[in-house]
Amino acid sequence: MDFEFSVVIDSLPALFEGAKLTWYITILGIIGGMIFGILAGLGRIAGTAALGEKPHGIFIWVSVLIRYISGAYVELIRGTPIIVQAMFLYFAFPMLVKAVTDIERFRIEALTAAIITIIVNAGAYIAEIVRGSVISVNKGLLEAGMSLGISRFQLIVHVIGPIAIRRMIPPLGNQFIISLKDTSLFIVIGVGELTRQGQEIMASNFRALEIWLTVAIMYLIMTTALAMTLRHFEKKMKMF
Amino acid sequence: MPNIIELKNVCKSFGNTEVLHNINFAVEEGEVVVVIGPSGSGKSTLIRCINCLEMITTGELIVDSIRIPDEQGRIRQIRLEVGMVFQQFNLFPHMTALENVAFGPRKARKMNKSKATDIARSLLDKVGLAEFENKLPGQLSGGQQQRVAIARALAVNPKVLLFDEPTSALDPEMIGEVLDVMKNIAKDSGMTMVVVTHEMGFAAQVGNRLIFMDDGRIVEEGKPSDVMKNPQSERLKDFLGHVKHH
Numbered sequence: 001m002d003f004e005f006s007v008v009i010d011s012l013p014a015l016f017e018g019a020k021l022t023w024y025i026t027i028l029g030i031i032g033g034m035i036f037g038i039l040a041g042l043g044r045i046a047g048t049a050a051l052g053e054k055p056h057g058i059f060i061w062v063s064v065l066i067r068y069i070s071g072a073y074v075e076l077i078r079g080t081p082i083i084v085q086a087m088f089l090y091f092a093f094p095m096l097v098k099a100v101t102d103i104e105r106f107r108i109e110a111l112t113a114a115i116i117t118i119i120v121n122a123g124a125y126i127a128e129i130v131r132g133s134v135i136s137v138n139k140g141l142l143e144a145g146m147s148l149g150i151s152r153f154q155l156i157v158h159v160i161g162p163i164a165i166r167r168m169i170p171p172l173g174n175q176f177i178i179s180l181k182d183t184s185l186f187i188v189i190g191v192g193e194l195t196r197q198g199q200e201i202m203a204s205n206f207r208a209l210e211i212w213l214t215v216a217i218m219y220l221i222m223t224t225a226l227a228m229t230l231r232h233f234e235k236k237m238k239m240f
Numbered sequence: 241m242p243n244i245i246e247l248k249n250v251c252k253s254f255g256n257t258e259v260l261h262n263i264n265f266a267v268e269e270g271e272v273v274v275v276i277g278p279s280g281s282g283k284s285t286l287i288r289c290i291n292c293l294e295m296i297t298t299g300e301l302i303v304d305s306i307r308i309p310d311e312q313g314r315i316r317q318i319r320l321e322v323g324m325v326f327q328q329f330n331l332f333p334h335m336t337a338l339e340n341v342a343f344g345p346r347k348a349r350k351m352n353k354s355k356a357t358d359i360a361r362s363l364l365d366k367v368g369l370a371e372f373e374n375k376l377p378g379q380l381s382g383g384q385q386q387r388v389a390i391a392r393a394l395a396v397n398p399k400v401l402l403f404d405e406p407t408s409a410l411d412p413e414m415i416g417e418v419l420d421v422m423k424n425i426a427k428d429s430g431m432t433m434v435v436v437t438h439e440m441g442f443a444a445q446v447g448n449r450l451i452f453m454d455d456g457r458i459v460e461e462g463k464p465s466d467v468m469k470n471p472q473s474e475r476l477k478d479f480l481g482h483v484k485h486h
Contacts (some may be wrong), residue, residue, distance in 0.1 A: 004357060015369075087463070094404045112275050131355055138330070140328055140330035141329065141330055141332060143293055143326070143331070143335075144324070144326060144330035144331070144389075144392075145343075146293065146319060146349050146394070147291050147319055147322070147323060147324035147393075147402075148319065148320075148323070148343070148344035148347075148393070148395075148396050149319040149320030149321075149344070149348040149349075149396060150343070150344065151316065151347075154347045158343070158347065159332055161332050163333065166334075183458045204447075225407075227406065
């Protein structure tokens with residue numbers, strides 16, 4: 001076996017460019033995914049006892065509608081592969097737009113499609129993390145707060161929120177790492193992220209061992225950085 | 241003394257199961273009412289209806305002259321005047337003892353931080369936990385946690401305190417310290433109290449009135465010593481026989 005270290009060195013600039021793009025997609029995807037996830041996760045338990053008292057009158061139906069929309073989103077995304085979602089968004093969605101509107105040259109940039117895919121995909125999983133953490137908070141704490149005459153909003157902000165967020169951190173760490181690795185699938189829509197860069201170098205010099213080992217190590221460094229950041233947050237929070 | 245709590249023909253159902261049947265019940269200002277009864281008799285549900293943690297199904301509830309169901313929008317007003325102490329303490333686990341007690345005054349009574357903290361300190365002192373103010377609930381014993389919970393309920397300055405089996409989750413050696421705090425509150429401040437408990441000693445010593453519930457109905461009521469000495473119903477005789485052995 002001959003391992004040419006110079007191949008690794010030569011490939012680094014291009015791989016770094018790919019890693020930067022991977023990082024960029026991941027960070028934007030995670031931030032957007034958190035927003036989607038929190039909205040859909042809370043949406044799935046809107047108007048239930050988990051968030052305090054049940055609504056009255058018209059709000060009953062509003063909350064039912066919100067629960068159905070959030071639930072449909074989560075099930076739709078969880079139930080289909082992310083690679084299909086990416087290809088649908090990049091290849092099929094513009095055709096769909098063309099078919100139903102007059103816009104002739106509708107196109108989504110590959111990078112934009114990649115970021116949107118991560119946002120929407122991570123959002124669905126994060127929604128379940130949010131929902132699970134919120135419903136795991138002891139209902140007695142809400143009752144204690146309500147019996148002090150404190151508003152539901154204040155209790156969500158000061159009691160349910162902080163406790164639920166602490167419980168979300170370990171599963172969020174999982175999801176962030178999964179989302180980072182999922183960016184490698186965007187090779188299929190031609191985004192020049194880390195895996196794609198590796199593939200291109202490989203195709204020109206056929207040095208599979210050096211390239212894929214380097215690529216793997218670069219992923220490992222990025223996922224470790226994510227994991228350590230979350231660990232840091234976990235430790236900073238008061239333990240109880 | 242005028243009635244501060246009144247239940248008129250109150251029924252409460254969970255789904256198709258009626259757990260309170262046509263309850264008529266009133267508490268005067270300053271009165272200490274002790275509610276006893278076997279498990280599943282509806283005593284917890286009864287007091288949870290008073291601060292609207294459970295909504296009554298039919299009938300009328302009047303607390304501090306607020307009428308339910310007519311004035312549903314004023315439930316928070318009721319809760320400000322009716323504090324509650326729970327069997328499982330339910331302290332906020334991420335807040336220190338002091339923060340737990342100061343939380344109500346700050347968020348429900350809209351006090352500034354230093355005033356709320358002063359109130360919290362003096363209440364922790366009152367329940368004998370001044371030196372534990374910076375401990376988290378998880379670092380306190382059950383008895384200490386329950387005393388913090390009592391201080392927390394007192395902190396919003398309610399007119400009524402409800403106790404839902406406050407000593408049932410405690411080790412035997414810690415029951416005394418919690419009952420002592422409750423006795424002091426009843427004697428010193430003349431607080432109106434409704435206490436669900438199995439502590440017959442407490443009932444005899446502090447209670448102005450004893451209520452025996454069975455199967456969602458008030459079966460007997462009267463002066464604690466009278467009710468305990470001369471139980472009228474077979475059900476109460478049987479029940480007293482069981483609790484006295486503990």
